[in-house]
Amino acid sequence: SQTIHQWPATLVQPVGSPLSLECTVEGTSNPNLYWYRQAAGRGLQLLFYSVGIGQISSEVPQNLSASRPQDRQFILSSKKLLLSDSGFYLCAWSSGGDEQYFGPGTRLTVT
Amino acid sequence: DQQVKQNSPSLSVQEGRISILNCDYTNSMFDYFLWYKKYPAEGPTFLISISSIKDKNEDGRFTVFLNKSAKHLSLHIVPSQPGDSAVYFCAASERNSGGYQKVTFGTGTKLQVIP
Numbered sequence: 001s002q003t004i005h006q007w008p009a010t011l012v013q014p015v016g017s018p019l020s021l022e023c024t025v026e027g028t029s030n031p032n033l034y035w036y037r038q039a040a041g042r043g044l045q046l047l048f049y050s051v052g053i054g055q056i057s058s059e060v061p062q063n064l065s066a067s068r069p070q071d072r073q074f075i076l077s078s079k080k081l082l083l084s085d086s087g088f089y090l091c092a093w094s095s096g097g098d099e100q101y102f103g104p105g106t107r108l109t110v111t
Numbered sequence: 112d113q114q115v116k117q118n119s120p121s122l123s124v125q126e127g128r129i130s131i132l133n134c135d136y137t138n139s140m141f142d143y144f145l146w147y148k149k150y151p152a153e154g155p156t157f158l159i160s161i162s163s164i165k166d167k168n169e170d171g172r173f174t175v176f177l178n179k180s181a182k183h184l185s186l187h188i189v190p191s192q193p194g195d196s197a198v199y200f201c202a203a204s205e206r207n208s209g210g211y212q213k214v215t216f217g218t219g220t221k222l223q224v225i226p
Contacts, residue, residue, distance in 0.1 A: 006154075036216075043115075043218035044155070044200060090154050098143040098204040098212050102154030 002027035006091050006103035013110055019064075019078040021106050023091030026072065031093040033074040034100060035066055038088040050074060086110045114138045115203050117217040125225050130188040132220050134201030137182065141203035145214070146175060146186045149198045158199075159186070191224045198222070 003026045013019060025031050035047040046059045048066035056066050063082050067075045074091055086109050092100040116135045124130045132146075142163040147155035161168040161175045161184070168175050174187045188195055201217040 004154075032212075043117075044216035046214070046216075049213075088152075092154070094212070096212070098145060098214065099157050099160065100214060101157065102147075105152065105154045107152065 004093055004103040006106055010107045013081050015083055015110055016080045019081050021076040021089055023074040023103055024072055025093045032096055034092040035076050036090040081110045083110050115201055115215050115217040117201050117220045119220050121221040123223045124191045127190045130191045130222055132186040132199050134184050134217055136203050140205045143204040144184050145202040147200040155200055193224045193226050196222055196224045
């Protein structure tokens, strides 16, 4: 069966510090991968998606970047965090269909 | 521009009664609709979906209705149980120019089922 992992589960970082969140998927090959952010009181906002290694599409301009160094690994990064980057970050995968399967999420607090 | 709207941020229902969660959308290119359930500090889990060629899909206690002319869908939970208490996200999907199925989520409705 397929599983998706995210770490860390929670993170507190000062403004201006770098960020690296990692997501890995097991049990499937060549998944579509996604990064979402859920800000307080808001819905899920798609940040990035990837249909293959090295292929990243950005949905919104922002302070973040994403990379896919391996087929089942998706990384969300920032060089300098802003207060507005605080939120709940979710990684998801799909097999190309409409249903997406989410990881447990990372709660990021920028202080 | 919020293309998928859930106008009720919260809903309280007595155990055993019906819960009805509503969702409206504006993009006529959406061709697939989904509902996700989310508990605090966890990722959303897929609940039920419906294709735009159907108007109803049922899975146990959960039924999704789609009214394309009104651009409206709803999720019915009957009977509601305390374990159903969670945030429910409506989502809509369209195939974009790159052949990728893009999913847009609503802002969520927090359902509380009172024992």
